[in-house]
Amino acid sequence: MAWTKNVLRVNLTNGTCASEPLNMEWANKYLGQRGLGTKYYIEECDPKVDPLSPENKMIIATGPLTGTAAPTSGRWSVITKGALTGAIACSNSGGFFGAELKNAGWDMIIFEGKSAGPVYLDINNDKAELKDASALWGKSVWDTEDALREIRGDNDIRCASIGQAGESQVLFAGVVNDKDRAAGRSGVGAVMGSKNLKAIACRGTIGVQVGDPMKFMMAAGACNQILADNAVTGEGLPTFGTQVLMNVINETGALPTHNSADVQFDGASKIGGEAMAEPRESDGKANLVSNAACFGCPISCQRVSQMDPEHFAVKGQPKYHGKEGGLEYEAAWALGAATGVSDLEALTYCNYICNEYGMDPISLGSTVAAAMELYKTGAITDADTGGIALEFGSAEALCKICDQTGLGEGFGKEIGQGSRRMTEKYGHPELSMTVKSQEFPAYDPRGIQGMGLTYATSNRGACHLRSYTVASEILGIPEKTDPLTSDGKAGLVKAFQDATAAVDSMGLCVFTTFALTLDDFAPMVDADLEGDWSSEVLLQAGERIWNMERKFNNDAGFTAADDKLPERLLKEAAKTGPAAGKVSELGKMLPEYYELRGWTPEGVPSNETLSRLDL
Amino acid sequence: MVKVLHIDASQCTGCHQCEMACSYHHEGVFNPSKSRIKIFNFKETGRNVPYVCTQCADAWCLQACPVDAISVNAATGAKEVSPTLCVGCKVCTIACPFGTINYNSVSTKVDKCDLCGGDPDCVKVCPTPALTFVEADQAGMDKMRYWAEKTDAGNQATS
Numbered sequence: 001m002a003w004t005k006n007v008l009r010v011n012l013t014n015g016t017c018a019s020e021p022l023n024m025e026w027a028n029k030y031l032g033q034r035g036l037g038t039k040y041y042i043e044e045c046d047p048k049v050d051p052l053s054p055e056n057k058m059i060i061a062t063g064p065l066t067g068t069a070a071p072t073s074g075r076w077s078v079i080t081k082g083a084l085t086g087a088i089a090c091s092n093s094g095g096f097f098g099a100e101l102k103n104a105g106w107d108m109i110i111f112e113g114k115s116a117g118p119v120y121l122d123i124n125n126d127k128a129e130l131k132d133a134s135a136l137w138g139k140s141v142w143d144t145e146d147a148l149r150e151i152r153g154d155n156d157i158r159c160a161s162i163g164q165a166g167e168s169q170v171l172f173a174g175v176v177n178d179k180d181r182a183a184g185r186s187g188v189g190a191v192m193g194s195k196n197l198k199a200i201a202c203r204g205t206i207g208v209q210v211g212d213p214m215k216f217m218m219a220a221g222a223c224n225q226i227l228a229d230n231a232v233t234g235e236g237l238p239t240f241g242t243q244v245l246m247n248v249i250n251e252t253g254a255l256p257t258h259n260s261a262d263v264q265f266d267g268a269s270k271i272g273g274e275a276m277a278e279p280r281e282s283d284g285k286a287n288l289v290s291n292a293a294c295f296g297c298p299i300s301c302q303r304v305s306q307m308d309p310e311h312f313a314v315k316g317q318p319k320y321h322g323k324e325g326g327l328e329y330e331a332a333w334a335l336g337a338a339t340g341v342s343d344l345e346a347l348t349y350c351n352y353i354c355n356e357y358g359m360d361p362i363s364l365g366s367t368v369a370a371a372m373e374l375y376k377t378g379a380i381t382d383a384d385t386g387g388i389a390l391e392f393g394s395a396e397a398l399c400k401i402c403d404q405t406g407l408g409e410g411f412g413k414e415i416g417q418g419s420r421r422m423t424e425k426y427g428h429p430e431l432s433m434t435v436k437s438q439e440f441p442a443y444d445p446r447g448i449q450g451m452g453l454t455y456a457t458s459n460r461g462a463c464h465l466r467s468y469t470v471a472s473e474i475l476g477i478p479e480k481t482d483p484l485t486s487d488g489k490a491g492l493v494k495a496f497q498d499a500t501a502a503v504d505s506m507g508l509c510v511f512t513t514f515a516l517t518l519d520d521f522a523p524m525v526d527a528d529l530e531g532d533w534s535s536e537v538l539l540q541a542g543e544r545i546w547n548m549e550r551k552f553n554n555d556a557g558f559t560a561a562d563d564k565l566p567e568r569l570l571k572e573a574a575k576t577g578p579a580a581g582k583v584s585e586l587g588k589m590l591p592e593y594y595e596l597r598g599w600t601p602e603g604v605p606s607n608e609t610l611s612r613l614d615l
Numbered sequence: 616m617v618k619v620l621h622i623d624a625s626q627c628t629g630c631h632q633c634e635m636a637c638s639y640h641h642e643g644v645f646n647p648s649k650s651r652i653k654i655f656n657f658k659e660t661g662r663n664v665p666y667v668c669t670q671c672a673d674a675w676c677l678q679a680c681p682v683d684a685i686s687v688n689a690a691t692g693a694k695e696v697s698p699t700l701c702v703g704c705k706v707c708t709i710a711c712p713f714g715t716i717n718y719n720s721v722s723t724k725v726d727k728c729d730l731c732g733g734d735p736d737c738v739k740v741c742p743t744p745a746l747t748f749v750e751a752d753q754a755g756m757d758k759m760r761y762w763a764e765k766t767d768a769g770n771q772a773t774s
Contacts, residue, residue: 206646208644213639296630296631300628300742300743
């Protein structure tokens with residue numbers, strides 16, 4: 001089986017690294033990665049723990065399919081209590097680091113305590129030790145990776161690190177691996193920074209075994225074929241990446257614009273996937289150079305971009321003139337539509353900054369948008385922003401404030417607190433587009449009703465990746481539902497949440513679910529692991545994981561009152577597009593959702609539900 | 616006619632599926648570090664480049680081997696290492712100008728691409744046309760066709 005059965009426990013306070021056996025009973029119940037990592041976390045941490053205290057732990061977890069020949073097997077997760085949210089956080093990344101960790105013979109790393117000074121974890125197969133990172137502290141993610149390769153004298157190591165944002169505990173700092181893949185959300189990078197842990201450098205040459213290789217290769221081959229034949233995973237995502245969505249969602253009237261005052265952006269066509277592939281007016285070259293893949297991925301949706309070196313944001317700065325990780329849809333939306341900026345090159349620059357300094361572009365863009373609205377209404381002025389004219393649509397202001405946020409300078413310090421805290425400070429909490437203090441992403445719940453319930457009930461704060469009902473409501477996967485009606489969405493959201501929790505916990509990318517169902521995944525898991533793994537078993541594990549996360553949040557102090565959306569989405573109707581006149585019908589969906597979940601009207605899993613799920 | 620592994624680096628996405636198929640075929644384990652085909656990621660230029668033994672007709676490794684452990688598979692043209700004859704002296708790794716034959720410290724023999732006996736698994740799993748298995752004598756045809764069309768377009772524009 002693909003479990004190495006080795007967990008690396010790193011005590012940062014004492015500076016020790018120790019190996020312990022993986023709890024197989026939990027692995028069989030919680031599958032891996034998100035589920036298993038969360039189980040470990042919950043067993044070891046007080047739900048009331050301060051996320052940035054040494055008592056909080058941070059777990060890096062792989063799934064049972066990570067590092068295998070399963071399609072999209074490069075996934076890994078960071079599990080902790082979110083610095084931004086105070087809720088359970090599980091931030092998922094791709095790239096190559098996760099597979100390298102598994103190849104080194106480790107399923108999971110548990111970080112506990114806090115180091116007295118900056119350290120990095122150096123892993124070379126079964127050898128793991130903490131080393132001094134004083135010389136790395138203050139460096140960006142990009143420079144840290146280069147430095148670690150030099151220190152190790154090994155070009156083949158894979159790294160996960162924090163940049164300046166994680167060091168200065170920007171509350172939406174992420175952990176970035178392979179320079180441009182990120183466990184971006186909920187502030188897991190701030191937690192890592194609070195522990196004085198700068199990076200993990202890993203080299204693994206041991207390899208990954210599966211239980212029944214012949215059966216496994218057959219099942220993986222079948223999945224690969226389905227992914228290749230599917231219009232979204234075989235054509236749309238490789239060609240335009242997730243940015244294929246920009247024009248689609250804008251036309252749907254669900255593109256949150258100007259801090260969600262509007263639902264359509266007149267600059268959308270200038271910042272989407274098609275625009276990235278077209279020659280620029282300035283130098284005749286396209287922003288998009290090519291696509292690229294994470295480990296084991298046949299979809300390869302990643303964007304490789306190259307900016308116009310004469311653009312104001314990068315002029316005279318050669319380090320931004322090369323080929324780097326380009327804009328994904330959520331980043332282009334947050335940095336662009338939310339702020340009203342339609343300068344594709346400026347957005348690309350800000351995306352680079354997010355990778356380089358280690359920040360979540362969704363929270364960053366959305367918080368800047370909230371600040372722009374505060375500036376527009378006069379709640380903040382040049383005196384607060386240090387002279388930056390934070391006007392909607394200003395590319396110059398956006399670039400400047402992104403720099404400041406990553407480096408923890410000027411008004412960037414306020415942005416780095418996230419929009420909930422920042423808008424509260426200036427007296428306008430209603431302008432924060434957040435749920436459980438986390439900024440919501442690129443789908444307006446007035447135009448895609450299922451996403452309202454998705455955001456409100458997401459265990460890690462507002463998020464699209466916990467139940468991507470956009471697949472059904474817009475793309476018709478697995479079947480088309482009407483985005484403008486809330487009828488039936490409670491069941492849809494629950495089904496997506498449970499299935500997604502299973503996929504996240506297997507160690508695969510949720511993008512596979514555009515083409516594959518649990519019936520397709522089950523034969524791979526079954527061939528990999530001991531025991532019988534049907535789609536029913538996987539789905540139940542997903543439901544168990546969801547309820548486990550919910551219970552932790554309830555224990556941490558969250559209640560049904562936190563399953564809410566910003567007032568704007570509930571009271572200010574969409575002004576234009578197909579959803580004109582609509583507000584989110586969250587109030588209609590939520591009670592039905594609780595009931596379907598087997599929760600009390602107060603949003604608490606009933607004893608019956610907990611025992612049914614063996615929790 | 617002899618077939619060869621043909622590489623089009625411009626099509627490679629860097630997914631490493633070929634490495635996993637190769638290591639599984641030869642070692643029974645998913646382990647990119649044990650793969651005979653390698654994908655090199657040149658981050659600064661945004662390129663992913665596959666590299667593997669090209670099965671030289673007059674092979675340095677075969678010539679250099681002091682115990683005649685490397686022989687030509689008549690059916691496939693592949694230069695194959697006999698694990699029973701190989702003494703692990705590594706002379707072939709010095710002789711090969713391309714670095715595509717390497718010592719395996721677990722088996723104490725050398726490993727190189729053997730074209731999987733004439734039906735390479737790396738090609739089967741490659742999700743793009745980056746790796747193909749083509750007639751050696753025709754390997755340049757697609758490139759020639761591409762440039763022929765371009766050249767003709769130029770001719771048409773000026774004629």
